[in-house]
């Protein structure tokens with residue numbers, strides 16, 4: 001999540017239609033499961049999918065349910081806006097509110113009200129979506145888009161995570177974390193993972209913040225022939241079309257927190273970057289950035 005002062009306005013981008021098409025196909029094939037109906041628990045007691053929390057981003061609002069039960073949750077962000085959007089899920093300390101978070105963000109704070117960053121779906125372009133699995137504890141949360149400082153324009157929503165209902169408890173406890181294909185450790189200040197963790201086939205990455213600072217992992221796909229250096233130049237100047245497009249990832253995780261990101265990356269050149277702020281800079285500028293190729 002590139003926060004507040006680091007990014008300015010971005011031009012509208014072409015949708016990533018391939019991923020949207022894939023999503024549509026999946027929705028046709030298994031509408032009930034993807035709509036969360038499978039979270040009620042299998043008759044045979046088998047592990048079930050975590051329940052789905054669907055967030056829709058527009059310029060500059062979130063559509064979200066008011067409340068969801070605690071437990072493992074698939075959080076899907078669908079970007080219906082023209083801008084790049086993301087969804088950070090931050091647990092608000094007792095006695096604070098999304099309004100207080102917003103006031104802090106507008107006052108220039110990078111980590112308002114001492115909220116705990118629980119992760120969230122990484123940044124995607126218009127028409128695209130991204131999905132993560134998180135373990136949500138009961139409490140009051142803010143859903144925030146820090147991309148280009150959108151939160152300051154009011155792109156924030158409240159989500160209440162309730163104690164699981166007695167009847168639903170079994171479903172929550174029987175939902176297992178996704179089996180992951182690779183672990184990506186977020187350390188101060190680098191990504192640590194096995195070679196080949198990022199690949200073209202559908203992949204679940206288990207992200208763990210092993211550092212002492214909050215971290216995120218935003219994925220960008222470079223347009224053919226474009227380079228990370230060119231992206232850096234564009235990032236500073238904001239002149240012309242961006243040389244890369246965001247492709248999801250994991251929003252900011254507080255130290256010790258974890259989550260799972262579901263990815264299907266078309267072939268191409270990519271980089272991952274941590275946009276979490278550190279003083280006047282961001283972790284990407286401190287070396288927490290890595291380029292790779294998906295074949």
Ligand SMILES: [Cu+2]
Nearest residue numbers: 215216274283
């Ligand atoms: Cu970081």
